[in-house]
Amino acid sequence: xxxxxxxxxxxxxxxxxxxxxxxxxxxxxxxxxxxxxxxxxxxxxxxxxxxxxxxxxxxxxxxxxxxxxxxxxxxxxxxxxxxxxxxxxxxxxxxxxxxxxxxxxxxxxxxxxxxxxxxxxxxxxxxxxxxxxxxxxxxxxxxxxxxxxxxxxxxxxxxxxxxxxxxxxxxxxxxxxxxxxxxxxxxxxxxxxxxxxxxxxxxxxxxxxxxxxxxxxxxxxxxxxxxxxxxxxxxxxxxxxxxxxxxxxxxxxxxxxxxxxxxxxxxxxxxxxxxxxxxxxxxxxxxxxxxxxxxxxxxxxxxxxxxxxxxxxxxxxxxxxxxxxxxxxxxxxxxxxxxxxxxxxxxxxxxxxxxxxxxxxxxxxxxxxxxxxxxx
Amino acid sequence: xxxxxxxxxxxxxxxxxxxxxxxxxxxxxxxxxxxxxxxxxxxxxxxxxxxxxxxxxxxxxxxxxxxxxxxxxxxxxxxxxxxxxxxxxxxxxxxxxxxxxxxxxxxxxxxxxxxxxxxxxxxxxxxxxxxxxxxxxxxxxxxxxxxxxxxxxxxxxxxxxxxxxxxxxxxxxxxxxxxxxxxxxxxxxxxxxxxxxxxxxxxxxxxxxxxxxxxxxxxxxxxxxxxxxxxxxxxxxxxxxxxxxxxxxxxxxxxxxxxxxxxxxxxxxxxxxxxxxxxxxxxxxxxxxxxxxxxxxxxxxxxxxxxxxxxxxxxxxxxxxxxxxxxxxxxxxxxxxxxxxxxxxxxxxxxxxxxxxxxxxxxxxxxxxxxxxxxxxxxxxxxxxxxxxxxxxxxxxxxxxxxxxxxxxxxxxxxxxx
Numbered sequence: 001x002x003x004x005x006x007x008x009x010x011x012x013x014x015x016x017x018x019x020x021x022x023x024x025x026x027x028x029x030x031x032x033x034x035x036x037x038x039x040x041x042x043x044x045x046x047x048x049x050x051x052x053x054x055x056x057x058x059x060x061x062x063x064x065x066x067x068x069x070x071x072x073x074x075x076x077x078x079x080x081x082x083x084x085x086x087x088x089x090x091x092x093x094x095x096x097x098x099x100x101x102x103x104x105x106x107x108x109x110x111x112x113x114x115x116x117x118x119x120x121x122x123x124x125x126x127x128x129x130x131x132x133x134x135x136x137x138x139x140x141x142x143x144x145x146x147x148x149x150x151x152x153x154x155x156x157x158x159x160x161x162x163x164x165x166x167x168x169x170x171x172x173x174x175x176x177x178x179x180x181x182x183x184x185x186x187x188x189x190x191x192x193x194x195x196x197x198x199x200x201x202x203x204x205x206x207x208x209x210x211x212x213x214x215x216x217x218x219x220x221x222x223x224x225x226x227x228x229x230x231x232x233x234x235x236x237x238x239x240x241x242x243x244x245x246x247x248x249x250x251x252x253x254x255x256x257x258x259x260x261x262x263x264x265x266x267x268x269x270x271x272x273x274x275x276x277x278x279x280x281x282x283x284x285x286x287x288x289x290x291x292x293x294x295x296x297x298x299x300x301x302x303x304x305x306x307x308x309x310x311x312x313x314x315x316x317x318x319x320x321x322x323x324x325x326x327x328x329x330x331x332x333x334x335x336x337x338x339x340x341x342x343x344x345x346x347x348x349x350x351x352x353x354x355x356x357x358x359x360x361x362x363x364x365x366x367x368x369x370x371x372x373x374x375x376x
Numbered sequence: 377x378x379x380x381x382x383x384x385x386x387x388x389x390x391x392x393x394x395x396x397x398x399x400x401x402x403x404x405x406x407x408x409x410x411x412x413x414x415x416x417x418x419x420x421x422x423x424x425x426x427x428x429x430x431x432x433x434x435x436x437x438x439x440x441x442x443x444x445x446x447x448x449x450x451x452x453x454x455x456x457x458x459x460x461x462x463x464x465x466x467x468x469x470x471x472x473x474x475x476x477x478x479x480x481x482x483x484x485x486x487x488x489x490x491x492x493x494x495x496x497x498x499x500x501x502x503x504x505x506x507x508x509x510x511x512x513x514x515x516x517x518x519x520x521x522x523x524x525x526x527x528x529x530x531x532x533x534x535x536x537x538x539x540x541x542x543x544x545x546x547x548x549x550x551x552x553x554x555x556x557x558x559x560x561x562x563x564x565x566x567x568x569x570x571x572x573x574x575x576x577x578x579x580x581x582x583x584x585x586x587x588x589x590x591x592x593x594x595x596x597x598x599x600x601x602x603x604x605x606x607x608x609x610x611x612x613x614x615x616x617x618x619x620x621x622x623x624x625x626x627x628x629x630x631x632x633x634x635x636x637x638x639x640x641x642x643x644x645x646x647x648x649x650x651x652x653x654x655x656x657x658x659x660x661x662x663x664x665x666x667x668x669x670x671x672x673x674x675x676x677x678x679x680x681x682x683x684x685x686x687x688x689x690x691x692x693x694x695x696x697x698x699x700x701x702x703x704x705x706x707x708x709x710x711x712x713x714x715x716x717x718x719x720x721x722x723x724x725x726x727x728x729x730x731x732x733x734x735x736x737x738x739x740x741x742x743x744x745x746x747x748x749x750x751x752x753x754x755x756x757x758x759x760x761x762x763x764x765x766x767x768x769x770x771x772x773x774x775x776x777x778x779x780x781x782x783x784x785x786x787x788x789x790x791x792x793x794x
Contacts, residue, residue, distance in 0.1 A: 003684070003691035258771060273774035278767035285766060286709055289702050290681030297684045319677050367673030368666070374676070375654055375663055 002070070002300045013074050016051065020082035023047060026345045032085035033204035033348075037163050041121075044086045048118035054092045055116035058100075062112035068303040069237070073244035073295065080248025083205050083348055087121045090160040093241045094234070095122030098168045101230035101237075102184045102222030111166070111186070121189075122166040125155035125211055126231070133361040135170050135231045136178045140213060142171035142185060149185060149220060151213040159359075161209030162196045165189045169218065170227060179228035185218035192216070203355035205348065236310055239317040239360050240302055243295040246320035246356045250288045250327045253349045257284070257331040264336075277334070284330050291316075291323035311373035314366035321363040324353035385433045389415055389440045397446040399623025403632070406625050407449055407480040416449035416479055420463065424471050425479060445621060447629050450481030452636040453523060458485040458531055458550075460604040465589045465597045470550065474529070481632055486527035486553065487605075488518040488575060489598065493791035496761050498533070498602075499543050499595055500780070500790060503577065505534035512549065512582040514557070517574065522639050524560045524573040527553045532582070533598050536591050538786040545785050546594030550586040557581060567747040571639035606756075645741065646748040647710065648717025650679045653724075656742070660724045668723060675716045682709040701770045708762040711753035718749040 005013070032039055048054055057072040058064025065071075072092070079088055092115070099111050114120035129137050140153030151171055161167065166186060173181035187194060193216040199208045222230060258281055261272035271277050298316035301309045328350040332339040339346045357363070396409055410416030411425040418437050420426025429437070441448055455478045462470050477483040494500035503516025514534055524530070530551045537545040551558070557580030562570035589597050619626050653672055654663075662668045682705075689703035721742050722729045728736055732743035753759045767773040780788045 001687075003687045004695055004697075258773075262773065270774060273777075275764070275776065278771075278773045279760070279763040281771055281773060282708070282763035282766035285701055285771065286705050286712075289685055289705055290678065290709065293684035293688055293702065294677070294681050296688070297680075315673075315677050315680060318673065319681055364670060367670050367677070370673050370676070371669045375657070375669070375672070 001297065001304060001306070003297075005070075005074075009070065009074060012071065013078065016075065016078045017081065019047075019051065020078055020084055024082045024084040026083075026348060029083050029085055029205060029348060036198055038160070038205070038207040039085045039087060039163075045118045047086070053088060054096070054118055056092070058096060058112050058116045062108050063116040064112065065116075069240065069299040070303055073241060073299040076241050076245040077248035077251075077295075080245040080250075080352070081252040083249075083352060085205055087123070087160040087163060089206075089241070089245065090123035090164065091115060091121055093238050094124035094159065095164075095166065095168050097234040097237045098124050098184055098230065099221065101233045102227060104222065107221055114166075120165050121160065121163055122168065123158055123160050123164040124168045124170075124234070125158040125161060126170040127157045128153070128155060130157070133235070133365065135182055135228060138170050138172050138182060140169070140171045141174050142183060142218065143174060145217070149218045151185060151187065151216045151218045154210065154212050156199070156208075156210045157359075158209050158211055160207055161211050162198045162207065163189070167194075167211070168221060169213075170231060171218070173225060176225075181225050182227040182231065183224050184221035184227045184230070186221050187213075187216055187218045191218075201355065203351040205352055206355050206359075235360065236313045237302060239313045239366065240295070240298040242356055242360055243291070243298060243313075243316035243320035246324040246353065247288070247292045247295045249349050249352050249356065250291060250320070250324045253324075253327045253331040253346070253353070254281075254284050254288050256346065256349075257281075257327075257334040261334055271334075280330055280334070284327055287323040287326055291319045294319040308373070311370045314369040314373070317360065318363040318366040318370065321357040321366070325357050328353040380429070380433070382433065382436050385429065386436050386440060389418075389437050390444075393440060393444050393446050397444055399445070399621065399625050401625050403447065403625050403628035404480045404482060406447060408476070410449055411476050411479050424463070424475055445619065447619075447625050449479040450632065452633065454485040454487050454527070454531070455481075455483065457487060457601050457604050458529070461531060461588070461597060461601045464600050465548075465593075467585070469585055470588070474550070483528045484523055484526055486521050486524040486530045486573075486575075487601065488521060488524075488530045488532040488551070489601075490518065490520045492517060492519050496758055498598065499546065500788075501533050501535055501546065502790065503532075503534045504538075505532075505536050505547060505549060505582065507584075510584060512584065512587070514549075514551065514577045514580040514582060517576050519563065519572070519574050521560075521573045521575050522571065523636075524553065524575050525562065526635070529553060530558075530575070531601060533594055535785065536594070539784045540592065541783065542781050542785045542788060543595040544592050546598070547591050548588040548594040548597040549582045550588060551577075551580060551582050555580060566750070567642060567645075567744060569639075569642050571642070642744055642748050645744040646714065646751050648714035648749055648752075649721070649741070649745050650675060650713060650717050652738075652741075653717060653720055656721065656724045656737075660726070662724050668720070671716075671720050671723065675713070675720055678709070678716060679713045682706065682713055685709070701766075704766050704770050707757060708759055708766065711759050714749045714752040718746055721745050 052065055053075055055064040056067050056075055060066040096115055099108060115122055126135055127133060128139055140151060140155060142149040142151050151169060155169065167189060169185045169187055171183060171185055193214045195212045197210045199210055201208050261277055262270055264271045294316040298312045301312045306312065331346050332350060335344060335346055338344050392413060392415055407416065414422065414425060414427035417425055418427040418429040419431055419434055422428050459475060459478045462474055489498050491501055491503060493502055503514065503518065505512045505514045530553050532549040532551045533546060534549060535545050536547040557578050559576040561574045563572045563574050564570045653675065657663045657668060657672060685702045686706055692700055725737055725742055729746065733740045736743040764776060768775050
């Protein structure tokens with residue numbers, strides 16, 4: 001197993017960090033998160049074409065750069081640090097993952113080059129019930145209609161669902177239940193019969209939408225009735241990617257809180273000189289570094305085809321969820337009163353930590369997943 | 377002289393081992409051959425039992441020893457710290473007198489640093505050494521001294537000047553443990569074992585030539601010893617394994633390991649025995665309990681995270697990168713892991729956690745975990761000291777104000793001697 005980054009990867013990371021730092025200062029984050037779309041299409045297309053971000057893990061045969069999860073997760077960690085307002089997780093992780101895992105050769109040829117080039121914003125719509133992150137709870141139906149299908153039902157908590165050009169939808173054949181009869185479909189964002197409503201999210205930097213499908217024409221993606229396995233794989237990958245993003249969120253929270261503690265004077269001394277503060281920071285470093293190690297290990301496990309990857313992915317997500325939230329709580333506390341104000345930036349990352357804690361299943365959910373794998 | 381390569385070193389050591397190694401040799405006899413040839417400690421200087429080989433070739437030599445099954449020099453215990461300290465700071469007389477018998481294992485050593493009044497604050501030692509006539513006379517008490525009950529020699533930190541500041545008034549000595557002024561008593565721990573000793577020195581005598589470095593240099597020499605102790609800490613915690621092969625040398629090595637490792641036999645329990653958690657949950661019927669499953673998963677997340685963090689640190693070191701924050705966290709994390717494991721072992725054992733010894737689960741192993749784990753967050757630097765180190769050295773937060781290092785030590789408030 002690989003435990004370190006190559007010098008090329010380190011260079012990629014430092015360039016990206018500098019770039020995102022320049023393009024996504026918190027002033028810009030605040031401006032974009034207050035818009036309905038949550039990002040600016042032209043600016044995102046430009047940034048993406050300069051850095052090739054959505055292309056990172058798409059194979060060269062489909063117009064991508066052909067890197068692995070190691071590189072994709074570097075991008076995600078840096079996105080977490082910078083809170084870049086862009087439909088990256090939805091497009092490059094969720095939709096790309098589903099297409100790569102489920103799609104036929106022809107479908108990949110048709111769908112992926114647009115994503116790699118940054119022309120297509122895409123997402124994956126699977127959740128309906130707030131208590132279920134798996135596909136087995138799917139109720140939305142797909143009925144054959146000539147060469148195509150017609151979708152009826154709804155999806156919710158769809159990341160960037162209100163702006164996506166391409167929506168990958170999990171649906172089931174009428175009369176089926178559980179993992180049987182599940183298929184992936186693709187639907188255009190402006191399809192007839194599809195109505196999209198932006199949900200008001202606590203984390204304004206991550207937009208979620210509810211999608212109503214009334215007789216929406218859809219194209220099958222992959223094998224009819226065979227979506228369960230590629231969906232499960234996509235969720236494992238997404239958990240690892242989100243864990244890496246949260247590692248970036250945690251590290252940024254920790255660093256900003258440390259910088260503040262060194263600068264903030266009370267009782268005639270920097271609050272960083274109080275032992276209670278030093279010990280809290282040491283504990284935060286432990287939380288963040290352990291979560292990072294798990295996130296990096298899980299990315300390598302995906303790239304190297306580790307047998308334990310399902311458990312390791314859940315471990316990484318659980319560790320990152322706990323570390324991000326704990327670090328966010330400490331960061332607000334260290335800032336004191338000003339940390340509770342809207343003008344202070346800490347709450348931006350606090351809310352991202354909170355939304356990522358819940359997205360794809362919280363720590364309890366992933367710990368149980370892990371145990372099902374390791375203690376069957 | 378021909379160029380050293382991995383192949384040339386391998387050829388040389390293999391030829392020498394094939395000509396000299398025999399399991400029927402006595403252990404000391406064999407190790408004297410190692411000392412004479414330099415193959416026992418090939419990275420040491422030529423004039424002191426080594427061959428001046430670069431560290432990079434050590435692995436090749438180790439491989440060849442393992443291949444033929446040859447026993448190496450005595451490595452376990454405090455003797456390696458003594459050797460490293462003497463090599464760095466000792467006189468030729470020290471090297472002449474001590475190094476060979478360290479390598480052969482004939483002499484056992486102990487480290488006389490900690491005192492009842494100075495645990496985390498080792499430099500606050502108050503054991504006094506005073507010149508009287510032509511000898512140093514030592515009075516004071518040391519504690520947590522592993523192997524003192526069978527050691528021949530001790531590495532002693534003592535105060536020689538009370539008018540100097542704290543760190544400048546210390547000196548470092550080698551003391552003969554077998555003398556009337558040294559009284560060693562076992563120190564019984566809360567888990568029932570007595571792995572350490574208290575050492576009482578009453579007018580104990582140190583010959584003047586057994587001062588290491590100069591009077592007042594004690595703290596610098598101590599730092600060398602402690603640095604090697606930290607570096608070797610992982611090695612000490614790992615169980616030394618004797619070979620199960622037949623032959624006189626192997627028999628004698630097994631006996632040596634048994635003596636050296638005896639104090640450490642509860643160390644696996646001290647770390648919490650995470651390896652037993654799943655099997656214990658299964659055999660106690662708790663594996664379906666959702667609350668227990670969550671707790672076990674939290675523990676596994678932490679212990680895997682710790683393991684992978686350590687491997688990140690090692691990988692970075694191998695690549696020659698400067699040490700990142702991940703390299704300083706292991707000690708603190710091991711305390712968290714041990715505590716969480718002990719909590720779950722208690723939960724899994726139910727009322728059986730009230731028992732100990734043969735009446736208790738796994739013939740006392742679980743009970744031993746519960747009463748040994750508290751040592752993890754104290755020994756080798758308490759959690760609180762670890763947090764100070766992490767925050768000051770890694771995170772560059774302000775140092776604790778020191779009120780004890782600028783005035784004469786005799787004016788520094790300290791614990792009263794009982």
